[in-house]
Amino acid sequence: MADPASSNLGRMLTDEITPVVMVLRTPLVEEATRKNGLSFIELLNPFCAFNNIDVPVRTASDQPYRLQKFKLRLFYASDIAQPNIEVAKVRIKQVITRAGEKDFPEVSSNPLAIETVLGATQHKVLPSWFQVFNQELVHTVSFAEHEAFDHPVACLLAVSSKDEESISKFVDLFNTNQLPSLINDGAMDPKILKHFVVVHDNQDGMPDRATKVLTEMRNTFGANNCRLLCINSSRDGSVERQENPWASCKSDGSQFQQLGCFLSLDDVDELKNSMQDLSSKHIIPYMEQKIRVLNQQVSATRKGFRNQIKNLWWRKGKEDVPDNPNGPTYTFNSVEFQIRVLGDYAFMLRDYELALSNYRLLSTDYKLDKAWKHYAGVQEMMGLTYFMLDQSRKDAEYCMENAFSTYLKLGSSGHRNATRCGLWWVEILKARDQHKDAASVYFRISGEEPLHSAVMLEQASYCYLFSTPPLLRKYGFHLVLAGDLYKKCDQVKHAIRTYRGALSVFKGTTWNHIKDQVHFHIGKWYAFLGMSDVAIEHMLEILACGHQSKSTQELFLRDFFQVVQNTGKTFDVLKLQLPVINVNSVKVVFEDHRTYASETATSVKEGFWHSFEEDMIPLLSSMRSNWLESHGKNFTQKYKESNICVAGEVIRVHVELKNPLQIPISVSNVSLICEHSSGSDETNPDLNSSIDNDQLRKLAINGKIGAEASSFLSGEIDLRLGAGETVVAQLSVIANIEGTLEIVGVRWKLSGSVSGFCKFDSDILKKKFARGKRKSKKSSGNYLKFLVIKSLPKLEGFVHHLPETVYAGDMRRLSLELRNPSNTPLKNLKMKVSHPRFLNIGDQDVMEMEFPSCLEKKRSSAEVYVPVKTCKARTVFSFPEDMVICGDSTCLWPLYLRAAAPGNHSLYITIYYEVGDASSIMRYRVLRMHYNLEVLPSLDVSFQISSHPSRLQEFLGRMDVINRTSSESFQVHQLSSVGNEWEISLLQPMDTVFPADFLMAGQALSCFFKLKNCRKWVNAEDNPSSLVPSEKADIRLVCGNGEALFDTSRLPLVDFHHYERLHQGISDQDHQTTVDFILISQSQSDDKSGINIFSHHACDCSVGSSSPIWWLIEGPGTVTHNFAVDFCEIKLKMFIHNSSDVTASVHISTFDSAPTIDSLSTGASVSSANEAGWRDLSVLNDIKVTSDAVGNHSGKLLSPASVSPFIWSGSSSNRVTLEPLSSTEIALQICVFSPGTYDVSNYSLHWSLFGSGDEDDKETGLRLSSGTCEGHSYYLTVLQQG
Amino acid sequence: MASTACFMIVSKNDIPIYEAEVGAAPRKEEAAHQHQFILHAALDIVQDLAWTTSAMFLKGIDRFNDLVVSVYVTAGLHTRLMLLHDSRNDDGIKSFFQEVHELYIKTLLNPLYLPGSRITSSHFDTKVRALARKYL
Incomplete structure (x- = not known):
């Protein structure tokens, strides 16, 4: 050193x-x-x-x-x-206040970067008035009686x-x-x-x-x-x-x-x-003279071994002196005081060795005397002497520490002495570069007086700054502590100064409470000084204080708005944190050649639409009619680079606004900031891509004034965000003039007084979009930049009356309204529907007819029945060429809706159209519509069919209907079999089966009906479907008559049935052994449209046997015979029917062994297997009981004891050939030898089909071409006569 | 249990990734920022001290009035578990740190957790508070 x-x-x-x-x-x-x-x-x-x-x-x-x-x-x-303490205090306060005025930092200057502060020299950073202040503090304790250096010489x-x-x-x-x-x-x-x-x-x-x-x-x-x-x-x-x-x-x-x-x-x-x-x-x-004299005196009385012993002895004797808090008083002629004077004079004349030896001598004396104030004073001087001698640093510190704590022990009287001692101690430490220790001493000095403490803390903070390595965080912390104390003493300027210093440390910190504290207080203080601009600047930092408690948030906001109100003007703030704009969430919806009918359609993935529309849209290459087309290349180049939008059409931007606070905020005038440049600005594309903040501010303000309102129109919306709420704001902009439109950002107004704006960072968005798979090729472009082309006709479409929730089976007619507001005609309209099972496109002429009555069968047969062909390949529907949609006229087109299956379904409709104007770069556009449909379960319908036991070509069926809804009632109207091969008739009249009109919620209905196959062989040239439908294909299930039956062969029903079959994976061909039913019901009453029609389709209900050959044994049930005479011969007849379209050969073989239980059980299993479509319905218990009774009945007959042999007596083998759809009859005979009950089922039928035509080659491969059937059970009871 | 305690995990670049007031005393509004200030300032001391010792648990490295800062430095020196407390239960604090460290490592093992990001797991929070009740 x-x-x-x-x-x-x-x-x-x-x-x-x-x-x-x-x-x-x-x-x-x-x-x-x-x-x-x-x-x-x-x-x-x-x-x-x-x-x-x-x-x-x-x-x-x-x-x-x-x-x-x-x-x-x-x-x-x-x-x-x-000195008078009060006067001194006032003087010190003056010093501080004056310094506060002088040192108050310039508002415009930013807080120094912490690197700058570190790089600067101590003297530059350290406020100079500290020196003055410290001196004043030291002077407050001058002329103390226990020290001699202030005594006049x-x-x-x-x-x-x-x-x-x-x-x-x-x-x-x-x-x-x-x-x-x-x-x-x-x-x-x-x-x-x-x-x-x-x-x-x-x-x-x-x-x-x-x-x-x-x-x-x-x-x-x-x-x-x-x-x-x-x-x-x-x-x-x-x-x-x-x-x-x-x-x-x-x-x-x-x-x-x-x-x-x-x-x-x-x-x-x-x-x-x-x-x-x-x-x-x-x-x-x-x-010098005095030192000499005193030294001699002291040496005489105190130096030397004898004197020391004497002194000790003498001091000990004084121990019974009562403790005076100030210690004993020493007058000028006491030895102790003379030593002190000697020491101080020696110190003043720089004879530090002498001073030190005297101070040492004295300190032991004072200590023994418990004269603590004197002792501390001497210790203090010892510390200083050690320092001046520059030896034994430890001793210097030890002495200062000792003096400091001794002064403090004295209570309030010693406090100012302690302060002075501390200040000297600090200087000692500083001189030795022990800044960290110095800081802690400063911290100890800061006592009761808040103003002095503030200065001490501030000095401590600088000590932290100057220590190596710099303790910046401590620096900041102590500055903040000092600032708080300054504020307490109304030294606002000092408070701001210290906080600003702290700001350089805490800038950009993620310790949110710290950041809030600093900014909030600076802001408040600046506001207190009337410097609102700076105040607001700081307050803005704390607005997004979601981590704070609700009361704090309220405090922050209230103070902020108060400051804003005081200024009486609105502020434009670049980085307003409230509400939080999630730039990553920005979603742009615009319409180029793809137009959308509704919001929901835009949210469907582009990939889906793309694949959905694949077969409608011409390929890009085929769009150009010839290679000479001049502008083609140019435009496609442009087209690839930026998005295209049409003048006059809306570009929507979805922005997520989040309120991080627990208190609601109101946001108004949310709108997009856009920049429009007409003409070609391709020469300087870079200029636009990098808009800096000033330009943004300018744009935002310009847009507000509406200077550019002519070129584009930006919509404004108002929002109120609740606590913690996130709202997706849907903003829109409409470009009116051709050129380039770039969406730059969003602006809004918070609580009507502060307007903020936020720039959409195109880099982030670009990254986001580039990640999306479909846009990878476009990643070079700017997604917020649009090429505005001249206005084009745009088709608008809307499906009227489409319900959101329907019951399964509901069938309605909807109308699709198409509008083209412009006067340019559209060409080549095509439409595609995603779910033909649900939505079907009708013919325009049905629009005039009333639904559903148009489906009813005409009573008068005058109208010639025109069979309808189901158009299987109708995935893309083309509108008639002569249809013109333009101007104000609208076009309504019928659509049929049938809620085919319960669940949530998305229905997509795309309409393709070409724009008549060939000069446009857009040749065609598509209109995309998307609707969600929720289908609730309504009626469950199941069928069971078994063959009639005694009639050939007839079957018995049971239909079970259960109402699955919770509240709706249905009227079961009509059951129809599809096609014209089957006739249905009820076994019992409906009013006995189900007298009520309506099937209530949860109610079940089952009815039995007879099914008769009425297929006739017709000539091959006749189309089987051209047969006149039999009137008996439908039965009315509703009580009372009057209401007409619906014609199931009419268009929507047929189509829906077709798609239903397609959905279930059934080919259209095989009708021989299966029946398709359509159950039509009506809902009780819908307040809107009167009657709702529900159709339920049950496809491919098997009629009990899978073979095309049906047969039946007919004979007497009970025979009475006298077995005493001879055995009994019984004649039986077998009727065989070929239900297939081809010639069949049937071979019947009988065998005399008793029928095994196995065959019976397999028969049972077959019948149970035929119960396809049955569901386990708990409400149908009664029905099950009856079917069990049947089984029991047959089981009883079959007791093995009653079985006795019989033999076939006719020809043991018969072979017949059956024409298609024809029947024959074969005589059979058995001989019975004893009375009993016999099951005549021990025969089998072998059949084989001859392929009749080559058109069915493939089909025959799939169908059974031959098979063997075990005999049906036929029970015969023979009784003994007499 | 200590009447005042504030626990914080500070990751690289002094970014706090977890904070919890775990004291038994009712939470005071104005104390929150004070605690942050003290802990933040104590980082200066940690920075110096951590290199001078091989111990992970540095007890009572800094104090402000009657509040003491104890720190547990993880092996990488980047993450520091800091506790501001007014009790003198050194053993409890040490155990607390060790267990929380274990929890923190488990969090790190979560493949969805980005090291250095804020710990938002409510499970972690519950566990830390339970540990604080147990040890502090």
Whole structure:
């Protein structure tokens, strides 16, 4: 370390711990000096500091050395007293306030970057007024009685030459009642060095009188101690100086020129000389002398082994003295005080070794005496002496620490001493670069007085900053602590200054509470000072304070809006954090060749539409009719680069706004910021792509004014965001003029007073879009930039009356409304529906008819029945060429809806159309529609069919219907079989089966019906489907008549049935052994449209056997025969029917072995397998019981005991050939030998089909071409006659 | 249990990734920022101290009035578990840190957790609070 004397503390000590000269003067002296604007002391002060005095001094042990620097402190006798605490406080406060005004940072300047702060030198960063403040603090404890260095060493008595009786004046001046209390109390030796001065004002005439007084004085007080001082030699008061020596003593602004204006150069020289004379010839020798004397005394009484023992003994004896809190008082002639004076004088004359040895000696004494204040004072001086000696750092710190804590122990009286001690301690540490320790000492100094603590904390923070490595976070923290204390003492400017300093540390921190605290308070304080702009700037940072409690959020917002209101204007803020705009969520919906009928259609993935429309849309390559087309290439190039939109059409942008707070906020005037440039700006595309913040601000404000309103129109919406709510705002912009439109960002207004705007970062969006698979090829373009082309016709479509929720089976007619607002005609309209099972396109002529009555069968047969062909390949429907949609006219087109299956379904419709104008780059457009349909289950319908036991070609069927709805009632209207091969008739009239009109919710219905196959063989050239449908294909299930039956062969029903079969994976061909049913029901009453029709389709219900050959054995059921006579011969008949379209050969073989149980069981299993379509319905228990009864009945007959053999007596093998759809009859005979019940089923039928035509080649491969059937059970009871 | 305790996990670049007031005393509004300030300032001390010792648990490295900061430095030195407390239960604090460290490692093992990002798992939060009740 460098010389301690040259350190900060060293300079401080050589300034502060110097001999004090007490000044006593008469009022006339003061009057004379006042002419110069200076008091007497002020006049002398500049000449009391000597940098190169070069006085030889001898130490107590006669070691010579030379004193170079020296200083005297002059005080009036009245000032030599402990300063008034209150006055001192006021003065300190003034210092701080003044510094606050001076150091207040420029508003415009940003807080320094922390790197800058670190790079700067200490003196630059450290506020200079700290020094002044610390000095003032130190001065509050000057002239303490327990220390000797503030006690006057000499006394300067000044009398004016105008004073009468100068000699007696001198005597009077040194009168006891004028002397400071220190002397009067006996704390100080009143016998001090006296120096007498006669002050002569040259303006009052020649110094004759003064010299006379001087000689008189010399006679009285001794020749050496008197002096004449002549001032004010310059008469005109216009002495010019290069450097005014008094400039520094008057800081508060009185003009420097006037200071000392009457003092000529000679006067100044005289002043200088006399002061130097005073110190070198009088004070220093006097002190040297005194040191010598005192040292001898101390050595005599205290040094040496004997004296120490004696001292110890003596001190111990004093232990019974009661503890005085201030310790015992020591008068100036006590040994202890003399040692202290010796130490302090030695210190002032830089004889630190001597000082230290005396202080050491003294400290043990005071400690033993429990004179704690004195002890602390001595320890303090020891610390300083150690420091000045620059040895044993530990000791210095130890002493300071000791002194500090001892002072603190004294309570409030010692507190200011502790502060001074702390400040010196800090300086010691600072001088040794122990900044971290210094900071903690500062922290300890900060005590009760908040203002002083604030300054201390601020100084501590700088210590952290200057320590190596810099402790920045501590720096920030302590600045904040200091700021809070400043605020407490109403030093707002200081508070702002410290917080701004802290801001450089906390800038960009993620410690949210810290950030909020700093910004909120700075903002509030600036607002307090009326600097609203800066206040708002800071307050903006804390708006998105979702992590804070609700009350804090309210506080923040309330204060913020208050500040904003006070300014009375609206603010444009670039980064308004409220609400949070999720830029990543930005979704742009625009229409180029793809247009959308509704919002929901836009949310469907592009990939789906793409594949859905594949077969409608011409390929890009085929769009160009020939390669010579001039603009084709040019436009496709452009087309690839940016999005295309059509003038006059809306571009929608979905932006997610989030309110992070727990309190609702209102957001108004949310709109898009756009930039429109007409014409070609392709020459400078880069210019637009990088809009900086200023431009954005300009754009945002311009858009608001509406300067560019003509080129585009941006819609505004208002929102209210609840606590924590996230809202997707749908913003729109319409470009009116061709050119380029770029969506730059979004702007909004918070609570009607602060408008914010946010830029859509195209880079982020680009990345996002590039990740999407479909747009990868376009990733180079800007997705918010649109090429606006001239307006094109746009087809608008809407499906009327499409319900959102329907019951399964509901069939309705809807109308598709198509509109084309422009006058340009559209060509080549095509439509595609995604789910033909649900939606079917009708013919335009049905539009006029009434639904559903148009489906009813016409009673009059006058109308010629036109069979309808189901159009299987109708995936794309083309509208008729002559259809013109333009202008205001609308076109309605029928659509049929049938809720085929329960569940949620999405229905998609795409309409393709070509624009008539060939010059446009867009040849065609598509209109996409999307609807969601929720289908609830309504009626469950199931069928079971088994063959009639006694009739060929007839079947018995059972239909079970259950209402699955929760509230709806249905009227079962009609059951129809599809096609014309089957006739249905009810077994019982409906009103006995189900007398009620309506099937209520949860209710079940089952009815039995008879099914008759009425297929006839017709000539091959006749189309089987051209047969006139039999009237009996439908049965009315509703009670009462009157209502017409519906024709199931009409268009929508047929189509729906077709798609239903297609959906179930059934080919259209096989009708022979399966029946398709359509159950039509009506809902009770829908308040809107009267009757709703429901159709339920059951396809491919098997009729019980899978073979195309049906047969039946007919014969008597019971035979009575006298077995005593002979055996019984029974004739049976077998009817065989070929239900297939081809010729069949049937071979019947009988065998006489008893029928096995197995065959019966397999038969049972077959029948159960035929129950396809049956569901386990708990409500149908009663039905099950009856079927069980049947089974029991047959089981009873089959008791094995009753089985006895019989033999076939007819031909054992028959072979017949059957034409298609024909029947034959075969006679059979059995012989029975004993009475009993017989199951005549031990025969089998082998059949094989001959392929009749080549058109069925493939089909035959799939169908059974031959098979074997076991015989049906046929029970025969033979009874004994008689 | 300590009447005041604030627990924080600070990751790389001094970004807090988890914070919890785990004291038994009723939560005070103005205390929240003070706790953050103290812990934030204590990072300066951790920064120095962590290199001087091989111990992970650094007890009472910093204090502010009667609040003490104890820190547990993970092996990478990037993540620091910091506890501001007014109790002197060193063993409890040490155990608390060790268990929370274990929890933190489990969080790190989650493939969906991006190291250095905020820990939002409510399970983690519940566990930490339970541990605080147990040890502090």
